[in-house]
Amino acid sequence: MIHGESYKPIIAEAAKMAIGEENIYERVFIFELLKDKNDPNAVAGAVGFSVRQPKFYVFKAKAVLLATGGATLLFRPRSTGEAAGRTWYAIFDTGSGYYMGLKAGAMLTQFEHRFIPFRSKDGYGPVG
Numbered sequence: 001m002i003h004g005e006s007y008k009p010i011i012a013e014a015a016k017m018a019i020g021e022e023n024i025y026e027r028v029f030i031f032e033l034l035k036d037k038n039d040p041n042a043v044a045g046a047v048g049f050s051v052r053q054p055k056f057y058v059f060k061a062k063a064v065l066l067a068t069g070g071a072t073l074l075f076r077p078r079s080t081g082e083a084a085g086r087t088w089y090a091i092f093d094t095g096s097g098y099y100m101g102l103k104a105g106a107m108l109t110q111f112e113h114r115f116i117p118f119r120s121k122d123g124y125g126p127v128g
Contacts, residue, residue, distance in 0.1 A: 025059075027051045031096075033064065033104040043104055068097030 015024060028048045036044035043064040048057050070093045102108055 028057055033100050066097050066101055069093035071095030071098060
């Protein structure tokens with residue numbers, strides 16, 4: 001059985017074998033998308049910096065996948081007590097992908113969806 005904490009090492013090993021370890025950059029904070037000068041509707045790369053070393057990166061790409069997560073901390077939850085700190089309110093889902101996409105000219109849609117945890121008499125938690 002594979003548990004959540006095992007996924008990253010398994011996927012990382014497969015990626016290293018597929019594209020080579022020299023083509024993998026970890027712990028790089030991407031803060032800006034680069035537009036394609038020939039196509040104003042396309043993204044051609046990204047800019048970021050290392051969170052561990054004093055290094056700055058500029059990535060050129062044929063395709064860019066923005067997979068930063070949602071914005072679970074955009075609104076304060078109505079949960080109180082111990083429920084307010086449960087893990088389904090992911091601290092890393094800050095909405096940075098929305099910002100980068102909007103700044104690059106993407107049309108942002110489906111903001112009407114919001115996470116609402118299931119609650120019952122003796123329990124609460126994420127559903128569906």
